[in-house]
Amino acid sequence: MKIISSLIVTTVIFFSSFLLAGGATAGEGASAYIISPENGATLSNPVTVRFGLSGVGVAPAGVERENTGHHHLLIDVEKLPDLNKPIPSDDHHRHFGGGQTEVTLDLEPGIHRLQLLLGDHHHVPHNPVILSEPVVITVE
Numbered sequence: 001m002k003i004i005s006s007l008i009v010t011t012v013i014f015f016s017s018f019l020l021a022g023g024a025t026a027g028e029g030a031s032a033y034i035i036s037p038e039n040g041a042t043l044s045n046p047v048t049v050r051f052g053l054s055g056v057g058v059a060p061a062g063v064e065r066e067n068t069g070h071h072h073l074l075i076d077v078e079k080l081p082d083l084n085k086p087i088p089s090d091d092h093h094r095h096f097g098g099g100q101t102e103v104t105l106d107l108e109p110g111i112h113r114l115q116l117l118l119g120d121h122h123h124v125p126h127n128p129v130i131l132s133e134p135v136v137i138t139v140e
């Protein structure tokens with residue numbers, strides 16, 4: 001009996017950790033990248049950031065469609081948010097739930113780190129996570 005109940009517990013843990021392993025699944029090899037600005041660029045305001053995707057499509061937040069998501073721009077985020085939960089929404093974690101593929105920003109003068117993180121219809125990162133390489137820019 002003990003073995004059976006521990007098996008049940010193990011199964012429950014297994015399934016709950018599976019569900020918590022991130023959001024919707026994405027196609028193999030799907031990736032996100034920042035088209036512009038270029039890494040290392042020095043710019044003045046306003047700064048237009050263009051979002052690129054490969055192997056996965058864009059859909060607005062709330063629309064559940066296979067192999068799609070919407071962009072989130074991480075601005076000066078050194079530590080990624082919990083990838084099992086909806087991405088926070090604040091000045092450092094900007095959501096583009098309308099399916100936008102670019103944004104024009106006014107940034108404080110100085111060095112800024114930009115990175116894209118795709119989220120599913122619930123704003124949860126995909127499994128596997130679709131995260132761009134960071135782009136570091138200097139705003140004059």
Ligand SMILES: [Cu+2]
Pocket residue numbers: 061070071072087095096097119122123
């Ligand atoms: Cu979102």
